[in-house]
Amino acid sequence: MQKTRQRIIEYLKRHGQATVDELSEALDHLTAVTVRHHLDVLRREGLVAPPEIQHRRTPGRPKYVYRLTEKAEALFPHNVSTLTGHLLSEVKNLLDAQQIDVLFEAIAERMAESIPPGPEGEPMDARLERLVAYLNEQGYEAHWEPHPEGFVLYTSNCPYRGVSEEHEELCTMDMHYISRALGKIPRRLEHLMEGSFSCAYLIEATQPETV
Structure with missing residues (x-):
């Protein structure tokens, strides 16, 4: 600056x-x-x-x-990532694997409910537009592109960076609420945590609806 x-x-x-x-x-x-x-x-x-x-x-x-x-x-230093990491570690020490899954699924459900609903029978490109708008409000730097098999959703920023490296449940949570928002289970093609420039999710056109 x-x-x-x-x-x-x-x-x-x-x-x-x-x-x-x-x-x-x-x-x-x-x-x-x-x-x-x-x-x-x-x-x-x-x-x-x-x-x-x-x-x-x-x-x-x-x-x-x-x-x-x-x-x-947000330009000034903060300690949110460290605190969040400690809190998640303590939660995981107190709960078993099944309880942890239930907890993060519940959080994902709540996040999905924050996305404005679309009309019945809404096409996938319109659903993606709504999802991308929500993700960008949350800092994901998201966009989508057409793909021969359907659509690919990209998120080039991880709002949980500094925490998700030690707590992969956050990545699973993202997958879950993307699925809830789109009505289809995404398949991850790329992963920021594995050195890619973005997380990329394939939404297959031929896949049956989940909701």
Whole structure:
């Protein structure tokens, strides 16, 4: 990221919010025009929220303050993967294999229920569009392509990376809710965890519906 914009993000993270004048002073007295330019770029990238009016307690013009978005918060280090890994390890120590399968299937069912339902008799390409939209909201960087045997769904990012390497149940969970969403059992062709550039799932056109 461009250095000045990185400094703006770091300042907003430390202080919670800031005006253009405050940012100008913090950035070695950059002009207000330059600061606004960088803020506009960050807003277009979804990292800074639109300015909010903050009324003064004393007479005078209201000031506009800028804050980071949730997307920007993801730029900073966090320990979620480590914590999640520890929690999953403890759960697996407490449950037997069958109970673990039931647990992850239940999670997959809940995730599948989050995908907006389509009309009865919906064609597979429309189902894939709905599924891809949901997966991309969850950070999978998904898309699909036609295939001689049907369709292939690609996910080029793993939201569980850092955890799924030790807990393959998460990959199985993905397979399960993809199956629930599409009404067909996918066959995995490629796997990020095995060094591929994406996970790829074949949805065979001739396969009977599961739902």
